[in-house]
Amino acid sequence: MALTRRELLQWSLSAGASVAAGTTPLRAFAQNAGAPCPFGAALYLPDLEADPRLGREIAGHCQRVTPVSELKWTTSRPAPGVFDFAAADRIADFARGDGLAMHGHTLLWYAENPDWVSALSPSEAERVMADHIETVMLRYRDVAQSWDVVNEPIPDVAPSPEARRDSVWRALVGDDYVAQAFHRAHDIAPDALLVLNEYDLEFAIEHSPAKRDAFSHLVHELVDGGAPITAVGLQAHLRGGWPIAKDELARFVEDMRALGLAILVTELDVMDHELPGPLAERDALIAAQVEDFLAAVTASGPLHSITTWGLTDKFTWVRWAYPRADGRGNRPLPFDENYAPKPMFEVIDHYRSMP
Numbered sequence: 001m002a003l004t005r006r007e008l009l010q011w012s013l014s015a016g017a018s019v020a021a022g023t024t025p026l027r028a029f030a031q032n033a034g035a036p037c038p039f040g041a042a043l044y045l046p047d048l049e050a051d052p053r054l055g056r057e058i059a060g061h062c063q064r065v066t067p068v069s070e071l072k073w074t075t076s077r078p079a080p081g082v083f084d085f086a087a088a089d090r091i092a093d094f095a096r097g098d099g100l101a102m103h104g105h106t107l108l109w110y111a112e113n114p115d116w117v118s119a120l121s122p123s124e125a126e127r128v129m130a131d132h133i134e135t136v137m138l139r140y141r142d143v144a145q146s147w148d149v150v151n152e153p154i155p156d157v158a159p160s161p162e163a164r165r166d167s168v169w170r171a172l173v174g175d176d177y178v179a180q181a182f183h184r185a186h187d188i189a190p191d192a193l194l195v196l197n198e199y200d201l202e203f204a205i206e207h208s209p210a211k212r213d214a215f216s217h218l219v220h221e222l223v224d225g226g227a228p229i230t231a232v233g234l235q236a237h238l239r240g241g242w243p244i245a246k247d248e249l250a251r252f253v254e255d256m257r258a259l260g261l262a263i264l265v266t267e268l269d270v271m272d273h274e275l276p277g278p279l280a281e282r283d284a285l286i287a288a289q290v291e292d293f294l295a296a297v298t299a300s301g302p303l304h305s306i307t308t309w310g311l312t313d314k315f316t317w318v319r320w321a322y323p324r325a326d327g328r329g330n331r332p333l334p335f336d337e338n339y340a341p342k343p344m345f346e347v348i349d350h351y352r353s354m355p
């Protein structure tokens with residue numbers, strides 16, 4: 001496995017150091033050996049191409065990068081048996097060139113699947129799933145040692161802890177598709193960090209507590225059943241104004257750690273469409289919510305990494321998915337549209353520097 005110098009350094013500082021010290025690999029992932037927590041940003045290829053400064057800023061601030069869409073099936077799997085890695089390769093080459101680690105997002109998701117997938121028979125679906133995991137993980141094994149194996153397995157409204165989100169994979173393969181995917185990923189890359197990734201796990205209100213319970217239930221079921229999951233990904237698309245369930249979230253994370261799992265923050269941003277307009281007030285509320293979140297998820301130990309869903313407010317899905325009624329630009333990310341750091345960055349900087 002060809003690692004860049006920077007990756008080797010990161011590795012020796014974190015998981016590798018614990019392995020050398022004689023702990024089990026599972027525990028080692030969770031401990032992070034007191035190293036500073038790597039910071040990452042998600043990157044969408046058209047943005048990188050539109051603004052050369054974006055790549056320079058990511059390379060300057062980050063140790064990790066996550067492809068936004070390039071590994072999703074609608075992009076990478078245009079037809080049965082066909083792989084299109086043109087876009088993902090560009091992100092991987094950017095990462096390699098700047099010594100960043102790539103986080104693989106995502107091997108399986110309920111969304112953004114091409115129509116041909118739904119036409120598969122159950123046995124074909126199992127084969128296609130296994131083949132996809134093998135081909136993609138092997139292609140990027142030099143640069144990606146962490147993977148969202150399954151993204152968003154829990155429905156928004158989870159009426160019981162057993163609730164699972166409907167997806168084409170679930171319809172074709174059954175609930176076992178999640179465990180099967182982890183086994184396959186582990187067979188292909190036994191040393192990779194294998195993540196179950198989810199959103200809306202952090203709030204005190206609405207559907208979030210039930211979703212947290214259902215997610216926790218699924219993780220326990222996977223671990224009890226022997227699936228080689230090694231990490232939990234908290235997307236953390238924070239809904240501006242929604243209170244963070246500080247104690248419950250801290251307890252949930254502690255419980256995940258007790259299973260030997262690493263904790264990643266994978267897609268942090270703040271949906272600020274319903275927050276007050278004035279910038280200083282809005283930025284302060286955003287920073288305070290991020291503080292509440294990061295304080296809770298680090299209460300029982302360090303994070304494996306913190307990744308924001310983009311770096312600058314200039315390029316963010318929140319601008320088109322959750323536009324503000326007052327026409328003012330959204331400010332969900334740590335840097336403003338001129339790449340100046342905002343209070344949110346100071347909070348992230350504090351937590352990524354925590355011993």
Ligand code: XIL
Nearest residue numbers: 044068069151152199235237267317
């Ligand atoms: C979003 C992208 O940012 C959009 O550009 C795309 O159209 C839809 O997906 N959770 C995830 C991400 O895991 O893949 C999503 O990214 C945001 C929510």
